[in-house]
Structures are given as structure tokens and as C-alpha cells.
Amino acid sequence: MKFRQLFETWNLTGLRIKASFLEMDWKPNTADQDAAWELYVELLTRVTTQALQKNEGTEEAALSSIYSLIKITRDVLKYHGRECVAFSKVAVVILNQVIRPFTAKWHKIVEAGNLTEEQTNEFREELSHLQGQLISYTHMLAEIAEVEDITNIETT
Numbered sequence: 001m002k003f004r005q006l007f008e009t010w011n012l013t014g015l016r017i018k019a020s021f022l023e024m025d026w027k028p029n030t031a032d033q034d035a036a037w038e039l040y041v042e043l044l045t046r047v048t049t050q051a052l053q054k055n056e057g058t059e060e061a062a063l064s065s066i067y068s069l070i071k072i073t074r075d076v077l078k079y080h081g082r083e084c085v086a087f088s089k090v091a092v093v094i095l096n097q098v099i100r101p102f103t104a105k106w107h108k109i110v111e112a113g114n115l116t117e118e119q120t121n122e123f124r125e126e127l128s129h130l131q132g133q134l135i136s137y138t139h140m141l142a143e144i145a146e147v148e149d150i151t152n153i154e155t156t
Contacts, residue, residue, distance in 0.1 A: 001026045003089065010140040012133065015097045021089065028144050031083035036144035038076050039091065042069065043141065044151060048134045052127065059123050063110050066130070067103045070095060087144060094137055102130050 004022035007013060028036070043049055047062045048069065073095050077088050106123060109115065115123065135151060142149035 006090070006140065006143075010136045010143075012094070012098075012136050012140065015093055017093060026086060028086045029083065031080045032085070032087035033145045035076050035080040035084040035087040035091070036141045037147060038079075039073060040138055040141035040145055040147070042072050043134055043138045047127075047131075049131060049138055049151060051131070052124065054124065059106075059110050059115060059120060062123075062127060063103065063106050066099060066127075067107070069099055070103070090140065090144070098130070098133050098137070102126060 002022065003017075003024050003026050006026050007015070007017070007022070046069075047057065047065045052062055073091050077084065077091060080087070106126075109119060110123070138151045139149055142151065
């Protein structure tokens with residue numbers, strides 16, 4: 001399998017990735033699987049993949065949880081080191097092109113406090129879109145980790 005097929009399988013397309021990278025063979029090893037499992041657990045148990053109803057939670061808490069994925073991903077990459085090269089190629093793309101743009105846009109706005117109703121609605125809409133992308137990412141991580149994917153085990 002090629003990296004392109006991995007991203008296409010989980011509908012994570014439209015990202016800016018060099019064609020040469022996408023045509024590389026996808027060959028995860030045990031370190032990649034372990035790193036994927038760790039991040040899978042983090043994503044699966046956060047607002048990143050769990051619906052946030054209009055009357056639930058706060059934008060500040062949701063943003064904080066999503067923002068924490070940056071440090072968590074870095075820590076996972078550092079812990080598993082150079083042995084998890086395949087995983088790092090996926091994680092860095094998702095971090096820089098999916099998670100970071102959301103946090104960069106909303107951090108200053110949310111931190112200033114007093115979101116308008118319109119901003120709150122926009123935040124929640126964009127959060128919902130981000131959650132869709134990150135749910136696809138959890139499916140991909142389960143595949144990499146070679147574990148049963150329980151992303152959709154609960155009913156809504």
C-alpha cells in the first residue's frame with residue numbers, strides 16, 4: 001500500500017502533501033503501531049471525536065482539549081523516536097494541516113473571552129467539521145495500530 005491509499009481510504013484528502021511522499025510504500029512497524037495506539041486513545045476520549053451539543057461544554061474547554069493534542073503528538077513522537085517514521089509522517093501532516101489551523105484561528109478569539117453568539121455558532125460548526133476529520137484519523141490510527149476500531153461503538 002502507498003501513503004496515498006492510506007489517506008484516501010480514510011477520506012483524508014485535499015491535504016498539501018508532496019506527490020513523492022504519497023507514492024512511498026506504507027510499511028508501519030511495531031513502534032508505529034504503538035505510537036498510533038497511544039494517539040488513538042487520546043483522540044477517542046476527547047471532544048475531538050465526541051459530539052458537543054449546543055448546551056454542553058464550553059468553547060474554551062473544547063479548544064484546550066484540541067490544543068493539547070499538539071503537545072501529546074509531540075510527546076508520542078519523541079517517546080517512540082526514530083523507530084516510528086511511518087507514523088510520524090502521518091501525524092505531522094494531520095497536526096500541521098488539520099489541527100493547527102483550527103487552533104491558530106480560534107486561540108486568540110476564545111482567549112479574549114466573550115464570544116458573540118455568531119462566533120460561538122461558527123466555532124461549533126468548525127469544531128464539527130474538525131471532528132469529522134479527526135474521526136477519520138482515529139479510524140486510520142486503529143488500522144495502523146492493528147486494533148479493533150471502536151470509534152463508532154456508541155450511539156448518539
